[in-house]
Amino acid sequence: MSDYQTDRMDGYYRIGCADGAFCYLVVGTERAALIDTGYGLGDLKSAVEEITRLPLVILNTHGHCDHVGGNAQFDALCYLHPKDLELALRHTTPQMRRADAERLAHNVDFRTGETFSALPEDFDLDRYVSMGAGRLTEAREGMRFELGGTTLELIETPGHTAGGISVYEPERQLLFVGDAANPFVWLFLPESTGKESYLRMLDKIDALPVRSYLGGHNPNPMDHADLARFRQAALEADYQTGTPFEAFLEQDRKPRICALKSAGGMFSPDFAAVVISEDW
Numbered sequence: 207m208s209d210y211q212t213d214r215m216d217g218y219y220r221i222g223c224a225d226g227a228f229c230y231l232v233v234g235t236e237r238a239a240l241i242d243t244g245y246g247l248g249d250l251k252s253a254v255e256e257i258t259r260l261p262l263v264i265l266n267t268h269g270h271c272d273h274v275g276g277n278a279q280f281d282a283l284c285y286l287h288p289k290d291l292e293l294a295l296r297h298t299t300p301q302m303r304r305a306d307a308e309r310l311a312h313n314v315d316f317r318t319g320e321t322f323s324a325l326p327e328d329f330d331l332d333r334y335v336s337m338g339a340g341r342l343t344e345a346r347e348g349m350r351f352e353l354g355g356t357t358l359e360l361i362e363t364p365g366h367t368a369g370g371i372s373v374y375e376p377e378r379q380l381l382f383v384g385d386a387a388n389p390f391v392w393l394f395l396p397e398s399t400g401k402e403s404y405l406r407m408l409d410k411i412d413a414l415p416v417r418s419y420l421g422g423h424n425p426n427p428m429d430h431a432d433l434a435r436f437r438q439a440a441l442e443a444d445y446q447t448g449t450p451f452e453a454f455l456e457q458d459r460k461p462r463i464c465a466l467k468s469a470g471g472m473f474s475p476d477f478a479a480v481v482i483s484e485d486w
């Protein structure tokens with residue numbers, strides 16, 4: 207059985223893993239593009255090869271461990287924004303990978319509160335911790351990737367991280383955003399770029415003709431109405447009244463969850479929150 211669940215969507219494939227991160231695959235007639243590689247706990251390469259054997263290019267939306275972790279399984283070049291390079295290297299060190307694997311062996315399903323292991327049965331820790339970051343190369347605003355029959359374009363989307371990149375597919379009006387825009391966006395990290403830059407980024411992607419915004423941890427496509435709620439959540443956010451958040455990273459920044467007041471609770475479809483530090 208594959209370590210990944212692959213779903214054929216309208217114009218792309220969604221590849222999910224028990225660790226909760228999604229990768230996306232766009233297949234042209236000559237090449238294919240893999241957008242993010244998750245933690246890379248399982249055999250992602252085989253999951254991709256079951257869909258296509260075309261030459262591959264990897265586009266990393268940002269440098270976090272749950273987006274670049276599987277890069278090294280592939281011979282393909284991995285495009286990452288230079289502002290996230292240091293971050294990606296830090297997130298793929300043996301120490302970081304070991305900590306990730308230990309945490310994900312006792313992963314908590316935040317809906318049920320139950321603990322489960324997100325590690326595949328044949329998981330090889332020694333191999334995993336020494337994988338590295340893959341063949342990283344520089345991504346820039348406006349870079350285009352002709353796949354044959356479809357073209358992808360890179361768009362800088364800072365906020366969650368300084369080197370955030372989204373991947374635009376104009377033909378079907380898709381934008382793969384990674385963690386840049388989502389209902390529970392982490393903006394408290396040292397690599398996050400602050401409120402003004404986050405709001406500018408939301409305006410930038412909202413202005414594009416996009417039908418579906420596809421996120422790194424959200425199985426449901428998002429739309430312009432979702433972006434409007436994310437924007438409102440950021441405008442309303444007041445650190446003083448936020449709820450403390452126990453993040454597995456940067457806990458010393460004392461992140462707090464500031465949720466959109468008009469929305470329902472955490473699991474309601476109109477939920478939106480920013481997770482911020484006091485100085486965001």
Ligand SMILES: [Zn+2]
Pocket residue numbers: 268270366385
């Ligand atoms: Zn991230």
Ligand SMILES: [Zn+2]
Pocket residue numbers: 227270272273385422423
């Ligand atoms: Zn992520």
